[in-house]
Amino acid sequence: MSESPGNVQGSLAALYESLQTSVLQLFTDPTQLSPGQAVLVAASALFVGAVVWTCCGGQRRTKVKLRTEFTPGKIYYHVPPPVKAIPCLTPFGMKLETYLRMADIPYEPMYGRSMGPKGKIPWIEYNGEAMADSGLIIEFLNREKGVDLNRTLSDADKAVSRAFTKMVEENTYWGLGWYRWIDNFDQLYHLFEVPWVVTFFLRYVRRNIRRTLWAHGIGRHSKEDIEGIMEKDLRAISTFLGTKPYLMGDEPTKVDTAVFGQLSEIVWTAPGSYLHRIVTVDCPNLQAYCSRIKDRYWSDWDQLTKKAKKDQ
Amino acid sequence: MSESPGNVQGSLAALYESLQTSVLQLFTDPTQLSPGQAVLVAASALFVGAVVWTCCGGQRRTKVKLRAEFTPGKVYYHVPGPPVKVIPSLTPFGMKLETYLRMADIPYEPMYGRSMGPKGKIPWIEYNGEAMADSGLIMEFLNREKGVDLNRTLSDADKAVSRAFTKMVEENTYWGLVRDRWIDNFDKMQDMFEVTWAVMFFLRSVRPKIRQQLWAHGIGRHSKEDMEGIIEKDLKAISSFLGTKPYLMGDEPTEVDAVVFGQLSELCWANHDSYLHRIVTVDCPNLQTYCSRIRDRYWPDWDQLTKKTKKDQ
Numbered sequence: 076m077s078e079s080p081g082n083v084q085g086s087l088a089a090l091y092e093s094l095q096t097s098v099l100q101l102f103t104d105p106t107q108l109s110p111g112q113a114v115l116v117a118a119s120a121l122f123v124g125a126v127v128w129t130c131c132g133g134q135r136r137t138k139v140k141l142r143t144e145f146t147p148g149k150i151y152y153h154v155p156p157p158v159k160a161i162p163c164l165t166p167f168g169m170k171l172e173t174y175l176r177m178a179d180i181p182y183e184p185m186y187g188r189s190m191g192p193k194g195k196i197p198w199i200e201y202n203g204e205a206m207a208d209s210g211l212i213i214e215f216l217n218r219e220k221g222v223d224l225n226r227t228l229s230d231a232d233k234a235v236s237r238a239f240t241k242m243v244e245e246n247t248y249w250g251l252g253w254y255r256w257i258d259n260f261d262q263l264y265h266l267f268e269v270p271w272v273v274t275f276f277l278r279y280v281r282r283n284i285r286r287t288l289w290a291h292g293i294g295r296h297s298k299e300d301i302e303g304i305m306e307k308d309l310r311a312i313s314t315f316l317g318t319k320p321y322l323m324g325d326e327p328t329k330v331d332t333a334v335f336g337q338l339s340e341i342v343w344t345a346p347g348s349y350l351h352r353i354v355t356v357d358c359p360n361l362q363a364y365c366s367r368i369k370d371r372y373w374s375d376w377d378q379l380t381k382k383a384k385k386d387q
Numbered sequence: 388m389s390e391s392p393g394n395v396q397g398s399l400a401a402l403y404e405s406l407q408t409s410v411l412q413l414f415t416d417p418t419q420l421s422p423g424q425a426v427l428v429a430a431s432a433l434f435v436g437a438v439v440w441t442c443c444g445g446q447r448r449t450k451v452k453l454r455a456e457f458t459p460g461k462v463y464y465h466v467p468g469p470p471v472k473v474i475p476s477l478t479p480f481g482m483k484l485e486t487y488l489r490m491a492d493i494p495y496e497p498m499y500g501r502s503m504g505p506k507g508k509i510p511w512i513e514y515n516g517e518a519m520a521d522s523g524l525i526m527e528f529l530n531r532e533k534g535v536d537l538n539r540t541l542s543d544a545d546k547a548v549s550r551a552f553t554k555m556v557e558e559n560t561y562w563g564l565v566r567d568r569w570i571d572n573f574d575k576m577q578d579m580f581e582v583t584w585a586v587m588f589f590l591r592s593v594r595p596k597i598r599q600q601l602w603a604h605g606i607g608r609h610s611k612e613d614m615e616g617i618i619e620k621d622l623k624a625i626s627s628f629l630g631t632k633p634y635l636m637g638d639e640p641t642e643v644d645a646v647v648f649g650q651l652s653e654l655c656w657a658n659h660d661s662y663l664h665r666i667v668t669v670d671c672p673n674l675q676t677y678c679s680r681i682r683d684r685y686w687p688d689w690d691q692l693t694k695k696t697k698k699d700q
Contacts, residue, residue, distance in 0.1 A: 083409065083423035086401030093395040111395035193608040211613060234624035235548055241555035241621070245604075290603035295506040300524060308554070311547035 094119055139192050139205045149183065150175070150216075151200035156186035157379045158268045160344045166248060167209040168197040170336025174213055176372040177327060178222040209336075210244075213329070224329045232323055236330040239315070239322065242308060243337045249293045250305035251340055254348055256284040258298070266344055302349055309350070312338075313358035320367060327368065335368045406431055451505050451518045461496065462488065462529070463513040468499025470692045471581050474657040479561060480522040481510045483649025487526055489685040490645055491535040522649075523553075526642070537642040545636055549643040552628070552635065555621060556650050562606045563618030564653055567661050569597045571611065575659050615662055622663075625651075626671035633680060640681065648681045655679075 097112035108116075142151060152175070154168040163169050175182050182199075191198025193207040201219075206212050217223060225233055255263060260281060264274045288294025293301060312322075312334060321327045322334060341350045342365045354361040369376055409424035420428075454463065466481040476482050488495050495512075504511025506520040514532075519525050530536060538546055568576060573594065577587045601607025606614060625635075625647060634640045635647060654663045655678045667674040682689055 082401070083405040083421070083427050086398055086405050087423075087427075089398035090395075090402055093398045097395065109395070111399075115395050115399075195605065195608070208609065208613075210617075211609075230627040231630065234628035235551065237620065237624040238548065238551035238555045238628075241559045242551045242553075245558035246554045287603040290600040292508070295508070296521070296524075300521075304523075307550065311550040314543045315547035315551075317544065 090115075139189060139198070141200055141203065141205060145200065145203055147202055149201075150180065151185050152182045152197065153185045153187060153189060153191065153199065154197040155188055157382065158266065159380050160266060161339060162373065162376060162379045163197075164267065164340075164344065165196055166251065166336040166340045167195075167244075168336075169339050170332045171197050171199075171209040171212060173335055173368065173372055174209075174224070174329070174332040175216075177224060177332060178216070178220065180216060180220055180222065210240075213332075224327070224332075227326065228323060228328060236323060236328060239312065240330050240333040243312065243334050246293075247305060247308040247337055249288060249291055250301060250308070251337065251345070251350065252284065253288055253293065253301055254345060254350060256281050257288070259345075259348065305350060306353055309353045309358060309361065313354075313361050316360055316364060318360070321364075327371075331368060335365060338365050339369070402427075451502060451511070453513055453516065453518060457513065457516055459515055461514075462493060463498050464488070464495045464510060465498045465500060465502060465504065465512060466510040467501055468497065470499075471579065471657075472693050473579060474652060475686070475689065475692045476510075477580065477653070477657060478509055479564065479649040479653045480508075480557075481649075482652050483645050484510050484512075484522040484525060486648055486681065486685055487522075487537070487642065487645040488529075490537060490640060491529070491533065493529060493533055493535065523557075526645075537640070537645075540639065541636060541641060549636060549641060552625065552643050553646045556625065556647055559606070560618055560621040560650055562601060562604055563614065563621070563663060564650065564658070565597060566601055566607065566614060567658065567663055569594055570601070572659065572661060579657060579659075618663065619666055622654075622666045622671060622674065626674050629673055629677060631673070634677075640684075644681060648678060651678050652682070 093112070094115055097108065097116045100108050100112060101116055145151065152172070154163055154172070155165065158164060161169070163172060172182075172184075174180075185200075190196055191207040192205045195207060197209060198205060198207045199212055200206075201215075206215060225236065228236060255266075260277075261274075263277055264271050267273075267277075269277075285294060293304070296304070316322055319325070321331050323330060338354060338361055341348075341354050342362055345351045354365075405424070406427055409420065409428045412420050412424060413428055457463065464485065466476050466485070467478065468476070471477060474482070476485060485495075485497075498513075503509055504520040505518045508520060510522060511518060511520045512525055513519075514528075519528060538549065541549060573591075576590065577584075580586075580590075582590070598607065606617070609617070629635055632638070634644050636643060651667060651674055654667045655675055658664045667678075686692075
């Protein structure tokens, strides 16, 4: 028994008519909106939003709001505000800011939560332009300000330096992310110093992080496998550092900003974790290394972090 | 003028009834299905699929089909195949793992196919009835199981440097190859993968997923120029560190050579005239020489494996 074709079109047309009426009602006298009409309008809006998101979402170039007035040659450094555990919660922020201090480049911190032009933090404004990615920013500033933290290194040492930078930023970093957002998520609001209720929003962000970890590859491993991979990375850094004060020798070089950027987060924001145990107990030269760099380049650490406590 | 609430529920109910009838029609006599009914059923199926995908998609543990009978202690090595005319394996992690097996003298049986491993990636192996994934973890396992240590002559500091280069080339440089193959020069893949137009159509649908991976990793957010600059620096670093040495860590090959050869072999032989190919052959010729050295030593059957494909075409 075949259904008359008119029925499908008919009911679709009736539904569309109801939607039209509901939207009109919404704009003329919303108090008269029935529950059914409200649900229909909301569902349609969500559907349209989902279609738009699928087509354009996930790879949006983030439009950033720049300063209208700026001092030429001055670096405006965008990063989230300090918390009591550490001056910057992103390892790439700790890296970039440590570089600026090592290279004696003055900068003005612009504490806030805006994401940079590539949807990541930190980012800077320089001569009216937004720039993203700590590595590219450092290369740019090296050229612009005539800085070379690697001037004493041979070509082979520079290569080793790059290899360690990439290992710590493209591998070890994800282990920290996994620990913070997946394994130890319940404590995240405490670290971020936000009210517990914000955890609901953070849960939504966590879904994206899980997808990112999966897409990267490391999220496909079991907990034990990830921890094993992280342990090997950290032990490799510790072994290579040995008894040297800095990774490449007696004086700090560029790679120390990258490694300190990642390790500082483990030392000061992940107490009680297996990561913390590795860098403090198993490989104490890593903790000593971090403290050395903190004492030399972050003499205002306590002031920055205590201020966060005071403002609460 | 307020609409009677009954109208919304009414039209929704009528639509649901139409859907029920259409589905019933689909299973009893699909030839009588009207275009409207067909569209309604298809749209509903897509909608349900999208909901399920959103809730569970992207993180599925892949169920793999294992052999019912196996020889204990034998490595069954799953990799896409058979080999194509340009290279024995189109995945750098396949070239890496297979080069390691040859370096370590571990016999294995290639199982050419297209099945993904238990973590949704390739290559993967079956060993004593179990599936294992991730070339790095597989190598660590086989090192323990077979008593192999390609790094035995290295100091601890050298092993650390070795790991750093491994991670750089696999977690950074690798994505340069991915972007070049799948995004910038996708059209050249048909010839390289030796597939039909139909398969290319399917590969096109995989591309958004690759874009998502590149974005998620972070490197996909850079402009083409920025990214090429990053990858170029990686390759020049490997070239600088290699220098005039025959192998990365000295006179004899170690584990990192399997890794680096895995990635560079793809650039040397399975990459058209891209910037990547130019860097490893023209700008840094010691990289091409290095790759040829390893190929000659551990892949004497290279021509046989790849020509076989040509012959069968």
